[in-house]
Amino acid sequence: MTLLGQFSLWLALFTALWGAGAAFFGRPALRPDMARTATRSTYGVAAALAVAALCLWKGLFAHDFNIEYVAQYTSRNLPTSYVFAAFWAGQKGSLLFWATILSLFGAAAQTVTSRRHAALLPHVAAVTNLVIAFFVITMLFAANPFERLLFTPEDGRGLNPQLQNPGMTIHPPMLYLGYISITIPFAFAMAALLAKRLDTGWIHAMRKWTILSWLFLSAGITLGMWWAYVELGWGGYWAWDPVENASLLPWLTMTAFLHSVMIQEKRGMLKRWNAGLIVTSFILSIFGTFITRSGIIASVHSFAQGSVGAFFLTFLVVSSVLSFALLYIRWPLLEPEARLESMASREAAFLFNNLALVGIAFSVLWGTLFPIISEAVRGTKITVGPPFFNRVNVPLGLFLVALTGIGPLIAWRKASARNLRRQFIIPVATGVLTGVVLLALGIRNGWALTAWALCGFVAGTVTQEFWRGIRARTRMHGESVPVALAHLVSRNRRRYGGYIVHVGIITYIVAFAGLAFKVTKEVTLSPGQSADVRSPYGHTYQLTHLGVSQYSQLNRFVSAASLEVKRDGVSIGRMTSEKRQHLDSFGRKTFEPSTEVAIRSDLREDLYVVYAGSVNGTDQATYALTINPLVMWVWLGAGILIAGGLITMWPGGTVISARRRSETEAGYEAPLVGAGVTE
Amino acid sequence: MNRRDLLRGALLSLAGLPAVRRVAGAQTAGAARDSTAGDPLFRPDAVQRRAVATAGDNDPVVKDLEKKLKCTCGCNLDIYVCRTTDFTCQYSPALHTEVLDLRSAGKTPDEVVAAFVAKYGEQILMAPPPEGFNLAGYLVPGVGVAIVGTLIGLVLLRRARLAAPAPAIPSGPAVTAASAADREKLRRALADVQD
Numbered sequence: 001m002t003l004l005g006q007f008s009l010w011l012a013l014f015t016a017l018w019g020a021g022a023a024f025f026g027r028p029a030l031r032p033d034m035a036r037t038a039t040r041s042t043y044g045v046a047a048a049l050a051v052a053a054l055c056l057w058k059g060l061f062a063h064d065f066n067i068e069y070v071a072q073y074t075s076r077n078l079p080t081s082y083v084f085a086a087f088w089a090g091q092k093g094s095l096l097f098w099a100t101i102l103s104l105f106g107a108a109a110q111t112v113t114s115r116r117h118a119a120l121l122p123h124v125a126a127v128t129n130l131v132i133a134f135f136v137i138t139m140l141f142a143a144n145p146f147e148r149l150l151f152t153p154e155d156g157r158g159l160n161p162q163l164q165n166p167g168m169t170i171h172p173p174m175l176y177l178g179y180i181s182i183t184i185p186f187a188f189a190m191a192a193l194l195a196k197r198l199d200t201g202w203i204h205a206m207r208k209w210t211i212l213s214w215l216f217l218s219a220g221i222t223l224g225m226w227w228a229y230v231e232l233g234w235g236g237y238w239a240w241d242p243v244e245n246a247s248l249l250p251w252l253t254m255t256a257f258l259h260s261v262m263i264q265e266k267r268g269m270l271k272r273w274n275a276g277l278i279v280t281s282f283i284l285s286i287f288g289t290f291i292t293r294s295g296i297i298a299s300v301h302s303f304a305q306g307s308v309g310a311f312f313l314t315f316l317v318v319s320s321v322l323s324f325a326l327l328y329i330r331w332p333l334l335e336p337e338a339r340l341e342s343m344a345s346r347e348a349a350f351l352f353n354n355l356a357l358v359g360i361a362f363s364v365l366w367g368t369l370f371p372i373i374s375e376a377v378r379g380t381k382i383t384v385g386p387p388f389f390n391r392v393n394v395p396l397g398l399f400l401v402a403l404t405g406i407g408p409l410i411a412w413r414k415a416s417a418r419n420l421r422r423q424f425i426i427p428v429a430t431g432v433l434t435g436v437v438l439l440a441l442g443i444r445n446g447w448a449l450t451a452w453a454l455c456g457f458v459a460g461t462v463t464q465e466f467w468r469g470i471r472a473r474t475r476m477h478g479e480s481v482p483v484a485l486a487h488l489v490s491r492n493r494r495r496y497g498g499y500i501v502h503v504g505i506i507t508y509i510v511a512f513a514g515l516a517f518k519v520t521k522e523v524t525l526s527p528g529q530s531a532d533v534r535s536p537y538g539h540t541y542q543l544t545h546l547g548v549s550q551y552s553q554l555n556r557f558v559s560a561a562s563l564e565v566k567r568d569g570v571s572i573g574r575m576t577s578e579k580r581q582h583l584d585s586f587g588r589k590t591f592e593p594s595t596e597v598a599i600r601s602d603l604r605e606d607l608y609v610v611y612a613g614s615v616n617g618t619d620q621a622t623y624a625l626t627i628n629p630l631v632m633w634v635w636l637g638a639g640i641l642i643a644g645g646l647i648t649m650w651p652g653g654t655v656i657s658a659r660r661r662s663e664t665e666a667g668y669e670a671p672l673v674g675a676g677v678t679e
Numbered sequence: 680m681n682r683r684d685l686l687r688g689a690l691l692s693l694a695g696l697p698a699v700r701r702v703a704g705a706q707t708a709g710a711a712r713d714s715t716a717g718d719p720l721f722r723p724d725a726v727q728r729r730a731v732a733t734a735g736d737n738d739p740v741v742k743d744l745e746k747k748l749k750c751t752c753g754c755n756l757d758i759y760v761c762r763t764t765d766f767t768c769q770y771s772p773a774l775h776t777e778v779l780d781l782r783s784a785g786k787t788p789d790e791v792v793a794a795f796v797a798k799y800g801e802q803i804l805m806a807p808p809p810e811g812f813n814l815a816g817y818l819v820p821g822v823g824v825a826i827v828g829t830l831i832g833l834v835l836l837r838r839a840r841l842a843a844p845a846p847a848i849p850s851g852p853a854v855t856a857a858s859a860a861d862r863e864k865l866r867r868a869l870a871d872v873q874d
Contacts, residue, residue, distance in 0.1 A: 234764035363820030385805035522732040581725040592767040617723025624763045
């Protein structure tokens with residue numbers, strides 16, 4: 001099986017290089033056979049890598065511990081779902097996963113892209129093939145998942161207990177899908193630059209890919225937050241760890257792109273900026289992978305170090321130089337068709353939105369790299385942790401939230417004072433009212449208060465936009481409010497889907513601000529003893545330690561500490577936090593005992609209980625108790641954001657091209673004023 | 680499960696005890712107990728050992744201090760998060776004790792931080808002090824955004840000043856009230872635009 005896997009990797013490499021060569025050197029614009037060779041090579045690469053992936057899964061499920069990767073990440077008693085997920089648990093498997101999924105995306109891009117953009121496809125194939133070739137080369141020469149051991153261990157080491165969580169089956173693949181799928185918009189951008197087809201065609205060809213990629217990244221990042229929250233036991237979901245930061249970087253630049261591309265479609269502006277943003281997003285996705293795999297920056301997420309870091313660094317440098325050089329060469333062809341005319345215009349608002357997003361991305365990158373910069377400049381090692389990132393990014397983030405409310409309200413080109421008054425009065429009043437009410441309720445934390453007031457402002461904006469649209473439809477078409485809402489959204493999915501995404505974002509912000517009111521307490525309790533924790537909402541939880549149960553379960557020995565929980569004297573149930581000692585199939589300990597958190601959630605707050613350990617090996621237990629306000633809003637925000645994103649990209653929409661739109665607008669204004677009224 | 684555990688399990692089963700072993704405490708839930716010591720666990724090695732939580736562990740000043748100081752185990756977390764999360768860490772409990780000792784000796788929070796920096800170097804801080812070269816770390820992103828934003832604003836204002844006044848709408852026939860046909864045309868046009 002490993003032989004077939006190895007062969008498949010080599011086959012994928014040669015096919016990818018052959019396809020790329022056909023596109024770059026075969027003049028596909030003049031020779032259809034070369035164009036076909038390039039595009040069809042993607043199917044060959046996908047097939048070869050799919051075979052390699054199946055070979056690795058076969059080795060994992062067959063417990064072939066002679067394969068180093070299988071021995072390293074699985075054991076005979078590992079539950080089946082985690083044997084499946086072990087594919088991406090380690091460096092080597094995740095590289096194969098990355099290459100395989102990219103090849104499938106590459107083949108899908110060839111299949112689903114409209115024939116109108118056929119001229120771009122050979123170059124798209126070439127770029128995706130080259131990226132795949134890099135991953136395959138890295139596997140073949142630095143991290144081969146089919147490497148065999150000189151002996152066969154009787155059992156594998158098993159999967160790290162923290163990875164034995166349902167999140168493992170979905171968070172890494174989702175994040176990888178986000179990272180990987182950025183390659184497709186990047187390939188379209190490169191193809192447009194290579195083929196000198198720099199009209200809005202490439203934008204339309206890759207728009208849904210960009211949203212898809214952004215959605216995968218959003219879901220992957222949020223799932224990572226959820227996993228960290230339920231599994232790691234520290235009571236938080238974001239630690240500004242370098243690898244977390246690395247996932248945020250391309251998300252920020254892609255968010256900027258999704259906004260600025262509207263200006264290119266509407267007004268033919270920001271062409272260079274948009275091409276630069278897509279290239280930057282791709283480079284940042286590779287940079288994130290480099291950070292994870294090189295060990296250059298200390299992170300809890302890092303894979304084992306090795307020569308892989310050097311491969312990634314080389315690829316990072318080469319792809320950056322080539323991409324930006326191509327962009328520079330095509331610079332004169334990317335002249336804007338119009339110019340910004342006013343500060344009070346939607347274009348300007350979007351430009352400032354881009355500035356804030358790219359500014360945050362830069363500050364995150366700057367903070368992540370600052371320890372290295374400081375050591376190089378001063379020779380002093382420093383740590384850049386959450387206090388730094390919060391101090392630098394919170395003001396920029398609030399600026400961005402404000403722009404989220406401002407952007408949709410301002411007219412294109414130039415807004416009049418009357419327009420501004422009419423548009424802003426309700427949202428601003430909503431924001432101010434939110435702030436006043438919260439102040440009256442006793443909220444005194446300035447950052448949280450500002451964040452929630454701005455969220456009120458954005459909520460006012462979105463509600464006003466929906467309400468005006470619904471009202472127009474009910475008046476014009478006589479529709480009921482629910483029908484008008486459905487038609488409003490379905491007939492302009494991009495606009496109203498975008499507003500729903502904004503609601504998702506402010507739901508996140510509401511949750512983040514809630515962290516300012518977190519309560520933590522450590523207690524040691526003997527069975528029957530109780531401890532009180534006071535919630536920021538004013539009520540008190542009383543937790544009574546019931547005792548510790550110990551039993552065997554699946555591939556682990558469990559010590560479960562239980563608490564009876566009362567809120568203001570009323571019983572609300574029992575919570576159990578566990579210690580899990582994982583064992584191999586011979587009953588030997590594989591890792592240190594890990595912790596399973598007990599969480600009781602509602603819309604207001606989470607009661608978060610961690611069984612920290614026992615005193616002198618007895619059932620006297622020490623607990624870390626945390627009350628986390630508004631955490632559920634993070635997960636709600638993710639659901640809303642993804643729903644909005646899916647609406648924007650749902651097929652069958654009626655988004656018209658920029659050219660058609662401008663023609664439609666011109667043809668629609670003239671008859672109304674010039675002919676229609678005077679006839 | 681090894682042979683010893685298997686044998687022990689078999690003996691317990693023969694004795695009529697449940698296979699899932701529960702300690703006495705679990706069966707006396709709710710009963711008031713004033714003893715601070717608990718009953719021994721069946722497998723104490725399967726659980727990390729922890730000290731009894733003290734008032735010092737919950738002192739907000741200590742917590743705030745520990746959130747500013749990094750654990751030296753290499754986890755990249757602050758002392759507070761590490762000691763309340765990674766229960767296998769040997770470093771964070773010791774560093775916590777160090778903080779408590781310094782506080783007990785009458786040191787102010789700033790003096791505790793200074794003592795840690797003197798002992799472990801600047802790297803012990805979770806965020807570099809905003810002074811000297813570190814100021815670049817804090818200011819570059821915000822100042823960069825402010826400068827670029829100001830430049831964009833200035834360019835836009837300059838363009839607005841230089842822009843020629845909008846051409847007047849050429850005089851034509853007076854606009855009269857729209858007819859029913861016009862309104863229908865407008866309705867269709869708006870519907871098209873909405874679509």
